[in-house]
Amino acid sequence: MTRSSISVVFAGSGGAGAMTAGAIFLQAAARSGYYGMMTQLFGAQVRGGEAAALVQLSIGPIEAQPDCYDLFVALDWGKIESFAPEIPLSEKSIVYHAKDGGAIAPSIAKTKARMIEIEMTDPQMTALERALRGKRVNIFAAGFVGTLVGLSEKSLKEALAASLGRKKADVVAGNEKALAAGIAAAKRQTENFLLAEANPGKRWLITGNQAIALGTLRGGVRFVACYPITPATDLVEWLSPVLQKLGGKLVLGEDELASINMVLGASFGGTPAMTVTSGPGLSLMIETIGLAVAAEVPAVLIDVMRGGPSTGIPSKMEQSDINLAVYGGHGDAPRIVIAPMSVADCICTGEWAVYIAEAHQTPVIVLSDQLLGQANEVIELTSKRPAAATRRTDGGDPKTFKRYAIGPDPVTPMPRPGTPGFGWVGDGLTHNEICVPVSSASVHAAQMKKRADKIARFEPGELWGECWGNGDTAIVAFGSSLAPAREAARRLTAAGRPVRVVGLRVISPAPIAQLKKALAGTKRVVVLEQNLGAQLYHYLLGLKALPADAESIARTGPLPFRPAEIAAHLGHDHVNSS
Amino acid sequence: MEAFSIVGRPPHEIAIVSGIGCSSRLPAYTKCYGFHGVHGRALPFSVGLKMVRPDLEVVAVGGDGDGYSIGGNHFMHACRRNIDMLYLVMDNRVYGMTKGQPSPTTEGDWDSQIAPGGTGLPSFNPLAVGLAAGANFVARGYVGDPIGLTNLIVEGIQFKGFAFLEVLSPCAIFRPEEIGWKARAHSRKKPPSADRATAIADALNEDELGLGVFFRREQAIDVKREKSTLTLADIERSFEI
Ligand SMILES: Cc1ncc(C[n+]2csc(CCOP(=O)(O)OP(=O)(O)O)c2C)c(N)n1
Numbered sequence: 001m002t003r004s005s006i007s008v009v010f011a012g013s014g015g016a017g018a019m020t021a022g023a024i025f026l027q028a029a030a031r032s033g034y035y036g037m038m039t040q041l042f043g044a045q046v047r048g049g050e051a052a053a054l055v056q057l058s059i060g061p062i063e064a065q066p067d068c069y070d071l072f073v074a075l076d077w078g079k080i081e082s083f084a085p086e087i088p089l090s091e092k093s094i095v096y097h098a099k100d101g102g103a104i105a106p107s108i109a110k111t112k113a114r115m116i117e118i119e120m121t122d123p124q125m126t127a128l129e130r131a132l133r134g135k136r137v138n139i140f141a142a143g144f145v146g147t148l149v150g151l152s153e154k155s156l157k158e159a160l161a162a163s164l165g166r167k168k169a170d171v172v173a174g175n176e177k178a179l180a181a182g183i184a185a186a187k188r189q190t191e192n193f194l195l196a197e198a199n200p201g202k203r204w205l206i207t208g209n210q211a212i213a214l215g216t217l218r219g220g221v222r223f224v225a226c227y228p229i230t231p232a233t234d235l236v237e238w239l240s241p242v243l244q245k246l247g248g249k250l251v252l253g254e255d256e257l258a259s260i261n262m263v264l265g266a267s268f269g270g271t272p273a274m275t276v277t278s279g280p281g282l283s284l285m286i287e288t289i290g291l292a293v294a295a296e297v298p299a300v301l302i303d304v305m306r307g308g309p310s311t312g313i314p315s316k317m318e319q320s321d322i323n324l325a326v327y328g329g330h331g332d333a334p335r336i337v338i339a340p341m342s343v344a345d346c347i348c349t350g351e352w353a354v355y356i357a358e359a360h361q362t363p364v365i366v367l368s369d370q371l372l373g374q375a376n377e378v379i380e381l382t383s384k385r386p387a388a389a390t391r392r393t394d395g396g397d398p399k400t401f402k403r404y405a406i407g408p409d410p411v412t413p414m415p416r417p418g419t420p421g422f423g424w425v426g427d428g429l430t431h432n433e434i435c436v437p438v439s440s441a442s443v444h445a446a447q448m449k450k451r452a453d454k455i456a457r458f459e460p461g462e463l464w465g466e467c468w469g470n471g472d473t474a475i476v477a478f479g480s481s482l483a484p485a486r487e488a489a490r491r492l493t494a495a496g497r498p499v500r501v502v503g504l505r506v507i508s509p510a511p512i513a514q515l516k517k518a519l520a521g522t523k524r525v526v527v528l529e530q531n532l533g534a535q536l537y538h539y540l541l542g543l544k545a546l547p548a549d550a551e552s553i554a555r556t557g558p559l560p561f562r563p564a565e566i567a568a569h570l571g572h573d574h575v576n577s578s
Numbered sequence: 579m580e581a582f583s584i585v586g587r588p589p590h591e592i593a594i595v596s597g598i599g600c601s602s603r604l605p606a607y608t609k610c611y612g613f614h615g616v617h618g619r620a621l622p623f624s625v626g627l628k629m630v631r632p633d634l635e636v637v638a639v640g641g642d643g644d645g646y647s648i649g650g651n652h653f654m655h656a657c658r659r660n661i662d663m664l665y666l667v668m669d670n671r672v673y674g675m676t677k678g679q680p681s682p683t684t685e686g687d688w689d690s691q692i693a694p695g696g697t698g699l700p701s702f703n704p705l706a707v708g709l710a711a712g713a714n715f716v717a718r719g720y721v722g723d724p725i726g727l728t729n730l731i732v733e734g735i736q737f738k739g740f741a742f743l744e745v746l747s748p749c750a751i752f753r754p755e756e757i758g759w760k761a762r763a764h765s766r767k768k769p770p771s772a773d774r775a776t777a778i779a780d781a782l783n784e785d786e787l788g789l790g791v792f793f794r795r796e797q798a799i800d801v802k803r804e805k806s807t808l809t810l811a812d813i814e815r816s817f818e819i
Pocket of ligand 1: 599600601615640641643645675681
């Protein structure tokens, strides 16, 4: 009998190479036509410490993490216990652990999963080779599990070669041996977890962070200033060489205050510009977000959310920057906040963010998070792209040009510096139509209204969000909570209790009319989000965008929602995963 | 403005960027393009602007509080980055805008309401700091010497790289004693140095009212003109399985 999906954890201490094992396994499966997703789980250290690669493969698209993992591969036990309780296993799970891997992590032992000890190295390796080149347990494990699920030797070898890149010949040979040993060991096992036949197609393997970056490049971003911060750094590490080869510029600011101001400078100069950060950095940028609102300068800010407050949990997710993104800053400073709905949607949302910022001359904050950002996923290609939009730069007649004119259209042209006759000064002080700082009540009110109107008139069209299903119970969610919500809804619907899911791509200005329409006919509305304060719930309720009796499921990160957890919250404890 | 006409740039090719303070109100007084940002951040704004618009003449202006206190980190890093622009600091040794508090360049014994008897802190030597941080053009001017100042501005604009010009700018309201600079300001006796250590020693040892260029050293600016060697389609192909 074959199965339609499998979920595998590769875990090990720093240096064991769990991520590489996961990446090779995922690559090989993707090359064989399977869908797949890999997320990362770290221990106390952000990098270099104990870590786990959580990989799922399936014959159909996957987004949500499973309730329980089928296989757990311990490359060694090291400090796996520091995150082991966060990996759900059951008595149906199987744990393969390396011989000489140390003492079994207590929380793994407690799950009653079946424990199978195996020799995870090439038996032909001499003691000297082992000492010199390490044991390559991870490569062994990739070959071993890959074969157990039915991936071909060819696909595993190709994936290994892609992962090694241009390494030295002896390193390559050593790794190939370890892979072959893993493949051979799997053939000796009695268990197997063969996946049903794959259904190959034209697909991409991409992380959420790469996908957002790619989207913003499509949108025209050619200047990026940022200061490194987990979990946003790998976005910039991918983007930096690519952007520069496209003719753009990337600069490392001395801090986030510098970065966001560099972004405004470049944008003022006429180049679509972006910064990439996480909560602590976004906090530092807040004063300048107000400046971008007041001076009406386009800017894209990507916030890959992590656990907060303060330094919080750098390496893990939370959806707790909603208040900061929507309201952060003094004064009335309306801006646009959007959020990608999946890894694949990061491309569309990233591209759209640039168009909105440019067309509305406003900062646009994109709320992604660690889980979405660092998930590496096989995605289906779509040709659907947001409609392109650019900023207005034609000032008309220089004699009558007013940069901040009050008129029927609240978006007023911003001629590019260097254009004769239009010299204008952007200002964070309250200014009149011709950029002169004033403190008069009427001018202040008129300019505030201009900016508020601009945002209020923002028309997202069908990109406001999405509604799946038509049950009379609805879950309202955004970002990485959507996938487990949809999986929970699928299960409940299949069990005869239809649930619909309403996903928001636009957070601010809240798409109230669209949301009301999507919720029409519901008897029960539940807002699902990953923060303790129920930020999204209170925000939407405050705007009367939800029925007064709407409920909230809000809990802190950093553990992703599991479909079963959501189903249980909705009062249906016994809906199984298949 | 006179300096710009000497340099031969029309106003629309100039961008004046400032932070917050009395001295930061300058952009509003010209026909140039300009930006009046938040307190302390004129330099990073200017860096971003100049990086995408090398064709523009970018001048950042501000006060001593703006540049040396709240924006001190950006000051150091702008000196390191060596982006081709002029940074002009109008130093009145006081926070004028907020009505007379001590700034990093204020003498430690200067009495004020907020710091009775003085802060007791040594004052900051902007020239030495700028030099230590890597600025390649460092000079001091004085608003009471308009001809000399214009010459320094012209030289700073024409200098290829980051030019830092500290301008003594008495605050008649909160530091009336600074009017006395008129009698004591003087041209430096030494010519500009091309040796950083010498220039730092000069900045630290000479009296604080000597006007002129302390250090000038042309250093090839990284004019890595990014040519497109990749298209979006190439990038997208890299994700294909
Ligand atoms: C974040 C922030 N903090 C404080 C202020 C208040 N503030 C405005 S100008 C200024 C000091 C300006 O001093 P300086 O740069 O020396 O300029 P001057 O007014 O003396 O020309 C201060 C503290 C502000 N605008 N923003």
